[in-house]
Amino acid sequence: MDLIESYKEELKLIRKPWTKFWVGLLILFVLLLPWYSPEHVTHICIIIFIYSIGALGQNLLIGYTGQISFGQNGLLAIGAFTFGHLVGHSIPWPLAMISGGLAAGLFGLVVGFPSLRLKGPYLAIATMGFGVAVYQTFVNSETLSGGRMGLLIKKLTPVFSLSPTNFNYYFNLFMAAIFLLLTYNIVSSYMGRAFVAIRDNDIAAEVTGVNLVRYKLLAFFISSFYTGIQGGLYALFMGYVEPNMFTFMESITLFVAVIVGGLSSVEGAILGAAFIVIVPQLLSQYKGLVPVVYGLTIMLILIFEPMGLYGRWMKMRLYFRNWPFR
Amino acid sequence: MPLLEVERLVISFGGIVALGGVSLKSDTQEIVGIIGPNGSGKTTLFNCISGVYRPREGKVIFKGENLLGHRPHEVAQKGIARTFQNLRLFMHMTVLDNLMLGRHVQFKKNPFHAFLRIRKEELIHREVAEEIIEFLDLQAFRNSRVSDCPYGIQKRVELGRALAQEPELLLLDEPIAGLTSEEKEEMAYRITEIRGRYKTAILLVEHDLRIASRLADRMVALDHGLLIAEGLPKEVQSAPEVIRAYLGDEEA
Numbered sequence A: 001m002d003l004i005e006s007y008k009e010e011l012k013l014i015r016k017p018w019t020k021f022w023v024g025l026l027i028l029f030v031l032l033l034p035w036y037s038p039e040h041v042t043h044i045c046i047i048i049f050i051y052s053i054g055a056l057g058q059n060l061l062i063g064y065t066g067q068i069s070f071g072q073n074g075l076l077a078i079g080a081f082t083f084g085h086l087v088g089h090s091i092p093w094p095l096a097m098i099s100g101g102l103a104a105g106l107f108g109l110v111v112g113f114p115s116l117r118l119k120g121p122y123l124a125i126a127t128m129g130f131g132v133a134v135y136q137t138f139v140n141s142e143t144l145s146g147g148r149m150g151l152l153i154k155k156l157t158p159v160f161s162l163s164p165t166n167f168n169y170y171f172n173l174f175m176a177a178i179f180l181l182l183t184y185n186i187v188s189s190y191m192g193r194a195f196v197a198i199r200d201n202d203i204a205a206e207v208t209g210v211n212l213v214r215y216k217l218l219a220f221f222i223s224s225f226y227t228g229i230q231g232g233l234y235a236l237f238m239g240y241v242e243p244n245m246f247t248f249m250e251s252i253t254l255f256v257a258v259i260v261g262g263l264s265s266v267e268g269a270i271l272g273a274a275f276i277v278i279v280p281q282l283l284s285q286y287k288g289l290v291p292v293v294y295g296l297t298i299m300l301i302l303i304f305e306p307m308g309l310y311g312r313w314m315k316m317r318l319y320f321r322n323w324p325f326r
Numbered sequence B: 001m002p003l004l005e006v007e008r009l010v011i012s013f014g015g016i017v018a019l020g021g022v023s024l025k026s027d028t029q030e031i032v033g034i035i036g037p038n039g040s041g042k043t044t045l046f047n048c049i050s051g052v053y054r055p056r057e058g059k060v061i062f063k064g065e066n067l068l069g070h071r072p073h074e075v076a077q078k079g080i081a082r083t084f085q086n087l088r089l090f091m092h093m094t095v096l097d098n099l100m101l102g103r104h105v106q107f108k109k110n111p112f113h114a115f116l117r118i119r120k121e122e123l124i125h126r127e128v129a130e131e132i133i134e135f136l137d138l139q140a141f142r143n144s145r146v147s148d149c150p151y152g153i154q155k156r157v158e159l160g161r162a163l164a165q166e167p168e169l170l171l172l173d174e175p176i177a178g179l180t181s182e183e184k185e186e187m188a189y190r191i192t193e194i195r196g197r198y199k200t201a202i203l204l205v206e207h208d209l210r211i212a213s214r215l216a217d218r219m220v221a222l223d224h225g226l227l228i229a230e231g232l233p234k235e236v237q238s239a240p241e242v243i244r245a246y247l248g249d250e251e252a
């Protein structure tokens, strides 16, 4: 095999035949799941798909670029309400959805602006201010929020005579899959390399020609776009939006998803999204405990397993691969 | 016209004048050695040229254009690359990815190619990176994380990353410090090779005077932010000002 061919091989999404096999099996499982699982499980999966988009975006920002944002609740709200108002004015939903993402992306640039000067906890606090301000604006403006009842949104009509739940399952699975592929593509491109370079050593990145301002803002734009889409999809699934869906807790939740899943791991972001959707379900009798569980998990993870769930999985795999010898 | 003309650079930190009006020239494909005792301002000079620091006064004229006030990434785009005295690598990336970052300035960057996994450009630059891997003998470490590589390899990776930029001017800040004597010889050999292969001019900061004078066409000496001698390596090393500067350093 000549050199160029082998480079091409290395650039493929999936390289090893065995990985192909397992991924194929996983896809089959996910596709068949709604036919075997009870309806409430399917419902939980839908929410996981929706949250995994925001978690993937946050992971690009936190895990890959080394920046941080606690303003995601504001961006979710902007994405959801932009979507809601636009479909309300009979704009087709795909267009409205993309507009919601772009609106969030543009505001994401505002959130990212302090990152040109601030780092770590200072940046976290500055972005937190944005989230709180957006939330308050929606709470206080009936024109923006659609009043006490929020905005009603027409749900999509199921196709292929699927039940509404099953239809929403496939629809949101499809959306999540698109963002999953997009994320894989970004992190393996020149762009992803520049992001990681900024995280690993910003001075060296600049000296090798990475425009810090451009790439930091780009990271904020992209991750905010993801978050805006999450907001839009959530609104569409619920059939309405109101400001209280987007309290500061949502920012924390996405942050927890990234940390629990594992920083800079694409698969981890999905595991993290599953975690933050399932924990509140398990604790539905004791809602007040959810933040406590989040806090404790973050502490435990940072102490014992900084690589998150994904890191744990990798270690397990290594263990089984070497099984009789270890 | 010289490739690089540094004119009367002045920069100070608090009360310390790190550079007190340093001027310096370098021609195409010339190796200029820069020596001087600790704290004499050698690294600061590099930081000023590469845009990391902003000098208070002076000019950095590269190919006829004043670079002063340019951001570091702009300086890189103009064709200046550098290494750091205390390595600045992308520690969690592979050796190959570090080199590919060196290609960032040459890369035709199209976001849609990134989003849609169109990788034509990647293949073109991958070949250049492979050439550098071969030149620096890094094959065995191609896919290792840089943080897992021994120090000598890391030094080579940083040199490779700078070379990948295909610069016209290369600033090397103590490229052989901390290496074993065998590695030192190899690195010295590679530095002379670079000029022939990549046609770059080199500014070389080096404490090892024996190797520095062997590599350099010309040499300048700094002390307390001032240029105290300039000329052929032999002349500079035996200049009384230089001897005094180094002796004074030892007494202190």
Ligand SMILES: Nc1ncnc2c1ncn2[C@@H]1O[C@H](COP(=O)(O)OP(=O)(O)OP(=O)(O)O)[C@@H](O)[C@H]1O
Binding pocket: B013, B016, B017, B018, B036, B037, B038, B039, B040, B041, B042, B043, B044, B045, B085
């Ligand atoms: N960022 C900075 N802040 C404060 N002082 C600085 C800074 N950078 C350099 N200096 C000071 O400028 C002077 C020159 O430092 P520089 O690092 O350029 O010396 P050098 O010649 O590279 O020394 P060495 O041989 O030890 O590497 C020193 O007194 C140093 O303390």
Ligand SMILES: [Mg+2]
Binding pocket: B042, B043, B044, B085, B173
């Ligand atoms: Mg120095």
